[in-house]
Amino acid sequence: xxxxxxxxxxxxxxxxxxxxxxxxxxxxxxxxxxxxxxxxxxxxxxxxxxxxxxxxxxxxxxxxxxxxxxxxxxxxxxxxxxxxxxxxxxxxxxxxxxxxxxxxxxxxxxxxxxxx
Amino acid sequence: xxxxxxxxxxxxxxxxxxxxxxxxxxxxxxxxxxxxxxxxxxxxxxxxxxxxxxxxxxxxxxxxxxxxxxxxxxxxxxxxxxxxxxxxxxxxxxxxxxxxxxxxxxxxxxxx
Numbered sequence: 001x002x003x004x005x006x007x008x009x010x011x012x013x014x015x016x017x018x019x020x021x022x023x024x025x026x027x028x029x030x031x032x033x034x035x036x037x038x039x040x041x042x043x044x045x046x047x048x049x050x051x052x053x054x055x056x057x058x059x060x061x062x063x064x065x066x067x068x069x070x071x072x073x074x075x076x077x078x079x080x081x082x083x084x085x086x087x088x089x090x091x092x093x094x095x096x097x098x099x100x101x102x103x104x105x106x107x108x109x110x111x112x113x114x115x116x
Numbered sequence: 117x118x119x120x121x122x123x124x125x126x127x128x129x130x131x132x133x134x135x136x137x138x139x140x141x142x143x144x145x146x147x148x149x150x151x152x153x154x155x156x157x158x159x160x161x162x163x164x165x166x167x168x169x170x171x172x173x174x175x176x177x178x179x180x181x182x183x184x185x186x187x188x189x190x191x192x193x194x195x196x197x198x199x200x201x202x203x204x205x206x207x208x209x210x211x212x213x214x215x216x217x218x219x220x221x222x223x224x225x226x227x228x
Binding site: 046 | 204206216219220221
């Protein structure tokens with residue numbers, strides 16, 4: 001089945017620094033990947049759709065200059081949280097679809113970001 | 117606004133019982149439906165996809181879809197404590213974006 005790998009699984013950084021999260025589709029190509037954020041006991045929130053070779057599409061209220069997304073190849077998308085602050089501490093999860101557009105999302109294992 | 121509704125629970129069932137999780141959606145044109153399981157602190161994992169009216173069975177799991185009534189449900193037979201998790205319903209709405217809308221999830225507790 002479709003495997004999405006996400007790295008790192010956990011990161012602690014100081015306020016003001018930047019953190020890069022990688023998302024890879026291991027056994028399939030993904031022209032589109034999706035980045036979610038989830039706060040404790042809350043539902044998944046779609047942040048942006050990452051498009052291979054073009055600009056990401058951000059959801060309303062998500063700062064594109066703060067959450068930089070790059071989708072340079074058919075198997076890799078990265079999310080960089082720039083100038084992180086404690087309120088950015090959250091669980092970030094990437095996902096991708098294998099095959100047809102109406103196929104399900106497959107999620108990476110997520111990245112737990114803590115900003116001190 | 118296209119919505120997906122789930123009872124947040126918790127739904128508590130004894131071990132060995134059938135757990136029934138329900139989900140309703142607002143967009144009558146929706147075509148594809150998914151159930152995910154999410155353990156605390158982990159990312160969601162896909163349990164089932166369903167696209168046509170009726171039942172779809174996979175092991176202890178059965179997804180049921182009724183497009184006329186706009187609901188989709190998940191039955192878990194012979195519930196085990198390891199099934200304790202949050203179950204997310206996701207719906208691909210009509211309109212072509214194919215970005216699923218997730219419900220808030222139902223917390224299931226299976227007690228021994």
